[in-house]
Amino acid sequence: MDHETERSAGGVGLPPSITVAVRLVVNGKPHDLALDPRVTLLDALRTHLGVTGPKMGCDAGACGACTVLVDGRRVNSCLMLAVAADGKSVVTVEGLAAGDDLNPLQEAFIRHDAFQCGYCTPGQLCSATALLREGVATTPEEIRLWMSGNLCRCGAYPNIVAAIAEVAAEGVH
Amino acid sequence: MNPFTYQRASDATGAIAAVAGDEHAAFLAGGTNLVDLMKLHVMTPSRLVDVNAVPLAKIEASRDGLRIGALARMSDVAADPDVAREFPVIAEALLASASPQLRNMATIGGNLMQRTRCPYFRGDGWACNKRMPGSGCAAAQGEHRNHAILGASDHCFATHPSDLAVALVALDAVVRVRGPAGERSIPLRDFHRLPGDTPHVECALQQGELITGVDVPASDVAINSRYVKVRDRASYEFALVSAAVALKVEGGVIADCRIALGGVGTKPWRIPEAEQVTRGRPAAASTYEAAASIAVAEARPREQNAFKVELARRVVVHALTTQGSTR
Ligand SMILES: Cc1cc2nc3c(=O)[nH]c(=O)nc-3n(C[C@H](O)[C@H](O)[C@H](O)COP(=O)(O)OP(=O)(O)OC[C@H]3O[C@@H](n4cnc5c(N)ncnc54)[C@H](O)[C@@H]3O)c2cc1C
Numbered sequence: 305m306d307h308e309t310e311r312s313a314g315g316v317g318l319p320p321s322i323t324v325a326v327r328l329v330v331n332g333k334p335h336d337l338a339l340d341p342r343v344t345l346l347d348a349l350r351t352h353l354g355v356t357g358p359k360m361g362c363d364a365g366a367c368g369a370c371t372v373l374v375d376g377r378r379v380n381s382c383l384m385l386a387v388a389a390d391g392k393s394v395v396t397v398e399g400l401a402a403g404d405d406l407n408p409l410q411e412a413f414i415r416h417d418a419f420q421c422g423y424c425t426p427g428q429l430c431s432a433t434a435l436l437r438e439g440v441a442t443t444p445e446e447i448r449l450w451m452s453g454n455l456c457r458c459g460a461y462p463n464i465v466a467a468i469a470e471v472a473a474e475g476v477h
Numbered sequence: 478m479n480p481f482t483y484q485r486a487s488d489a490t491g492a493i494a495a496v497a498g499d500e501h502a503a504f505l506a507g508g509t510n511l512v513d514l515m516k517l518h519v520m521t522p523s524r525l526v527d528v529n530a531v532p533l534a535k536i537e538a539s540r541d542g543l544r545i546g547a548l549a550r551m552s553d554v555a556a557d558p559d560v561a562r563e564f565p566v567i568a569e570a571l572l573a574s575a576s577p578q579l580r581n582m583a584t585i586g587g588n589l590m591q592r593t594r595c596p597y598f599r600g601d602g603w604a605c606n607k608r609m610p611g612s613g614c615a616a617a618q619g620e621h622r623n624h625a626i627l628g629a630s631d632h633c634f635a636t637h638p639s640d641l642a643v644a645l646v647a648l649d650a651v652v653r654v655r656g657p658a659g660e661r662s663i664p665l666r667d668f669h670r671l672p673g674d675t676p677h678v679e680c681a682l683q684q685g686e687l688i689t690g691v692d693v694p695a696s697d698v699a700i701n702s703r704y705v706k707v708r709d710r711a712s713y714e715f716a717l718v719s720a721a722v723a724l725k726v727e728g729g730v731i732a733d734c735r736i737a738l739g740g741v742g743t744k745p746w747r748i749p750e751a752e753q754v755t756r757g758r759p760a761a762a763s764t765y766e767a768a769a770s771i772a773v774a775e776a777r778p779r780e781q782n783a784f785k786v787e788l789a790r791r792v793v794v795h796a797l798t799t800q801g802s803t804r
Pocket residue numbers: 364365366503504505506507508509510511512513547548573574575576579582583584585586587588589590591638639640641686687688689713714715716
């Protein structure tokens with residue numbers, strides 16, 4: 305773990321930095337980590353905890369592939385330092401299903417074939433989960449606007465919007 | 478990122494003390510600008526003081542106006558019913574900013590302190606007087622389609638990127654600040670600095686001063702305000718040109734008017750001269766055209782951003798027309 309910290313955050317030739325104790329509750333399970341403060345929440349999830357659902361696209365807050373729910377709110381995990389998420393609950397795409405039982409949003413994504421390369425899908429699903437809870441969007445136009453933080457505009461995009469619209473219309477979430 | 482030490486502050490006094498004595502220390506709020514710029518090595522603090530636990534996130538509307546805590550999140554301020562009803566231009570400017578994910582992280586104080594999106598500022602290896610004083614300005618000979626037409630100097634013509642600041646400057650907002658020497662209030666119009674020959678000095682804050690909140694005075698015009706933002710794509714993009722306007726019309730005549738522009742100035746750009754010509758004149762197209770022409774009268778465009786002059790003029794007319802006719 306120490307070795308990983310140095311490699312992912314420090315890089316070669318930089319002085320070893322002091323680690324900070326961080327507790328992350330990821331998909332309901334607490335993890336105690338000692339992290340270089342430079343480690344982002346995205347890196348902590350992927351590199352340190354092996355939770356690889358959240359993807360790194362732009363690493364700059366612009367694509368939404370890294371979207372996770374922190375204390376129930378959607379955020380870009382690439383711009384949040386893991387130390388700043390200390391003690392918080394983090395839900396990733398892995399935490400959306402109940403075991404093997406997919407939730408209605410995940411079922412709708414499959415039904416509508418809402419992934420092309422699939423790279424953006426975990427972020428889309430986390431973002432859409434929050435959007436349904438926020439209750440701000442039901443029409444395709446509103447969904448596009450409130451999903452604009454997830455930048456995928458590949459051939460799957462109309463299907464993504466359709467899948468979200470279908471679940472939003474059902475109103476059970 | 479360069480190495481840094483991280484500490485959490487639980488109150489403003491502790492946060493200020495930790496940052497004031499160390500010129501390499503910085504406050505961490507939402508991190509959406511700071512962490513981004515640290516990854517790019519544009520900002521290289523060696524100590525971060527996380528202020529997220531400092532209790533400064535309240536949003537309070539009273540008879541005197543609106544008081545927004547510096548750590549209130551953009552999404553929470555936009556969704557606040559009092560803000561949406563009494564100060565629509567603030568809610569609209571916030572909802573036109575960034576994405577839902579970013580608005581959940583980003584704070585009001587951090588928004589006002591965000592740095593320019595000029596690519597030469599963000600990119601290591603380019604000349605930039607803001608990032609490296611004295612190195613020159615690569616935008617002058619390079620890409621400057623997004624750059625400022627108002628408030629520029631020979632040293633820098635990068636735009637100020639905040640939408641919120643444009644709405645706030647139109648409403649005479651005041652920034653509340655606390656530092657080692659106590660508290661002070663800075664009108665938002667004096668908060669951001671023109672580049673002049675020191676473009677790296679961007680605002681009135683001293684090292685260690687913490688923004689504690691923003692006060693927006695109650696006014697007759699705030700309730701009839703709106704934000705119009707024009708950008709290269711329909712959502713999730715910084716402004717090419719934006720306008721915050723507020724109007725009070727009595728019996729078809731303009732009693733009060735506020736106009737501020739974003740995306741075109743080196744700071745949030747209020748235009749009192751344009752407001753002045755509207756007072757006492759009919760709430761009609763000819764008045765809006767006159768105000769809009771004055772709004773861009775001082776514009777000094779360069780080759781690639783010349784289109785912004787006419788665009789800004791039209792955005793002002795559009796904002797005033799739609800505001801004037803809906804209320
Ligand atoms: C992809 C993308 C798109 C965006 N689009 C827009 C847009 O369209 N419109 C727009 O307006 N913005 C936009 N933003 C910018 C975003 O709004 C800012 O990054 C955000 O508001 C900064 O707030 P923060 O709390 O995250 O600040 P931080 O990143 O935590 O801090 C920024 C700076 O402010 C200082 N600071 C923070 N809080 C205080 C305080 N209380 N007192 C003193 N100093 C303080 C920090 O030390 C730091 O220097 C966008 C950002 C991204 C990444």
